[in-house]
Amino acid sequence: MPGNQPYVIILANGLNGLGAVRSAAHAGLKTYTLVTNHSDLCTYSRFSQYRFLLPSNPTVEDVRPLLDQLHANEGGPGVLLACSDLAAELLGQLKCEGYAKQHLVVPSTETTEVLNDKKLECQYMENGGITLPKTYYQLSDDALDSFPIIIKPRTFREYSLLGAKNVILNSIAELDEFRQRFKDHLDRFIGQEVIRGGDDNLWVCNVTFDHQQQLSACFVFKRLGTMPSHYGVTSMAISQDNEKLRQECEKIGKALNYTGPAMIEFKKDPNSDSYYYIETNPRLGMCNWFDTRCGVNNILACTHAAYGQKIALPLQKNNWVYWNFFGDLIARLENRENVFSILFRYLVVLRRRRIGALLYWKDPLPAFRYARSSIRDIAQRVGRKLRETIG
Incomplete structure (x- = not known):
């Protein structure tokens, strides 16, 4: 690292941003957090000490003066990290205009535009020989x-x-x-x-590619639940290394000439055991805190890549469970799963090493805020169901 203390600038959003802030703290990195909502989850984190509020739909013109000021205050560049599609576009635009006061470990603007358009993305992958539904x-x-x-x-x-x-x-x-x-x-x-199979056929790889498009970090997990059920974001998952998917990620990175963090999703066909490419998100994955707790810190990997440091591909801890309790419970109830089936599933989960999506004893406030909102949401849903039944 350079003589000045390395720091990261996180364009935060929801669970992605909260995880990134915690992962940066876990790595001992000084962190500046940029949010577009004063009640964003990471604003309640004790690790989010330096926060700045951006407009709800920020542009490069909104962000650039702040980045310039941080460069001046710190005496050098930090590392910019995106936690949303909009933030990824902003970083791509900064890279396109040649912005150099902060490190941009991101794909080219053209690659980001392809990946943020599902039609262009799928056509690009098909032309590159990637197996799609x-x-x-x-x-x-x-x-x-x-x-x-x-x-x-x-x-x-x-x-x-x-x-x-x-x-x-x-x-x-x-x-x-x-x-x-x-x-x-x-x-x-x-x-x-739609490829047949349950949530446990859905696989996610949270990865980082360095400036030579080499895979410098890769964390693989299998989903066990999503919100909403079957077609949403991860609510429950288990860490399981998968060499075949690692190789697919390397292939995708080379095809895209990719640099930076990405979340790459696949679905396994239970009949053929083939893996189908679903999508690539050109930003940090939502479960990046899960990555970190299982030994693969993609925020730290991006920082090493920014400063040109080579590191060995870290090994992940397997069979740990990621659990967003309230989100998973709401999704299963909405899907009309049997209550006893849900209870049995949760009892099985309690036997494994668990990583809470929000609950972290060193940083409890975001979980309490999220729980209060979720309990209110559940109560409103139950109330509506009761009124519909009575009516």
Whole structure:
């Protein structure tokens, strides 16, 4: 590291940001946190000592003066880290304009733009020989002949248009209804065949590639639950190394000429044992605190990459469980899972070494804030169900 103390600047967002702040503290790194919401989870963390509030939809012009000031105050550059798609775009724009007062361990602007557009991403991967589920790019014209189909917005900006991160269509009738509803916006979505199998067929690799596009950190886990169920973000997972997926990540990194942190998702077909590529997020993964507690600190790996330091690929601890209790419980109740089945699953989990998504005894306040919000949410849902039953 350089003579001045290394530091990181985290463009934080929700659980991603909270985990990054904790991981940076775990590595002994000084941390500056940039948030777009004064009640973001990481603002309650005792490790988030230096915080700055950005506009809700920040631009490079909003961020650059602050980065310049931090460079001046610290007497040198830190390492910029993105925890959201928007933040990844901002860092890509900074790299494109040649910004040099902070270290940018990020892919090129072109790569980020490809990965933040599902249509471009899937076409790029298909051309690179990566195995994908059957994908439909022209929803207005393509003959969809296999159901269920998952509809994905091309970019995060279309989430509000769709009203969700994705939608599942189970029949031609549902497809026709979708086409009619979004007839003027069909070019803003793609469709993919849903690979059969439960949540435990979903795999995630949180990785870091250095400036030579070499894999410098890789943490692999298998999902055991998502929120919402089956098609959402991780609510429960178990760490399990997977050499085949490591090799796939290396292949993807080379194909994309990739530098920086990424979250790469796969799904295993239980019938063929083949792994299908789902997506790459060009930023820190949501479960990066899980990575760190299992021995693979991707925030530290990015810092080493920024300063040109070579390190051995760290080994991960296997069979540890990541658990977002309230998020997982809400998702399972919404999915109408049997209460006794949920209870049995949780009793099994209690027998393993667990890493809480939020609960950390050295940093308890974010968990209490999240729990209060979740309990209120559960109470409101139960109240609505009771009113519907009585009515």
